[in-house]
Amino acid sequence: MKSRFWRVLGRGVWSIAATWFVYMFTASGVRKLTDSSAFAASLRRFEVVPEEMVRPISLWIPILECLLGGLLAVSLVWTRLTAIAASACVGILLGFAAFLLCVAILSDAELPCGCLGKESPETVVQGAVRNVLLSIVLMLAGLAAWNAREAAATASAQG
Numbered sequence: 001m002k003s004r005f006w007r008v009l010g011r012g013v014w015s016i017a018a019t020w021f022v023y024m025f026t027a028s029g030v031r032k033l034t035d036s037s038a039f040a041a042s043l044r045r046f047e048v049v050p051e052e053m054v055r056p057i058s059l060w061i062p063i064l065e066c067l068l069g070g071l072l073a074v075s076l077v078w079t080r081l082t083a084i085a086a087s088a089c090v091g092i093l094l095g096f097a098a099f100l101l102c103v104a105i106l107s108d109a110e111l112p113c114g115c116l117g118k119e120s121p122e123t124v125v126q127g128a129v130r131n132v133l134l135s136i137v138l139m140l141a142g143l144a145a146w147n148a149r150e151a152a153a154t155a156s157a158q159g
Contacts, residue, residue, distance in 0.1 A: 010148025015076060017141030021089060021134075022072045028116055029065030032058070042114030046103045046124075068092060079145070086142030090135045097131035100124040 032039040040058035075085035113127030
């Protein structure tokens with residue numbers, strides 16, 4: 001009975017968190033794709049990306065974000081992907097945080113983040129802190145789902 005409670009709780013926590021992150025990654029990617037010139041302009045303002053890399057990066061980051069949103073959506077149905085989806089998204093969030101901190105150190109800490117397109121009121125430092133906090137939330141939700149999966153495996157092995 002106890003293990004059923006933990007399975008349901010773990011899956012519920014993952015479902016809520018993953019659904020929110022699906023929206024966040026997909027909406028962010030779509031906004032950047034629909035206004036790629038604004039995203040490219042924000043990359044130029046950072047003054048740390050070589051000019052010849054601005055265009056490819058401004059195209060591939062939003063595509064990657066949409067793909068990660070899709071991976072998270074699939075992980076809601078196919079639970080074996082939970083660890084892979086959570087790990088990939090945490091890695092990307094921490095990578096973006098590191099990049100934003102580099103921008104703050106090498107360029108200007110007061111530059112707008114650009115993470116959500118023109119609607120981003122955050123500075124690069126605030127965006128980096130946000131990404132680290134989101135990574136922690138996603139890791140905890142992924143662990144809850146993983147523990148729920150392990151509890152289900154243990155319960156089925158016992159009975």
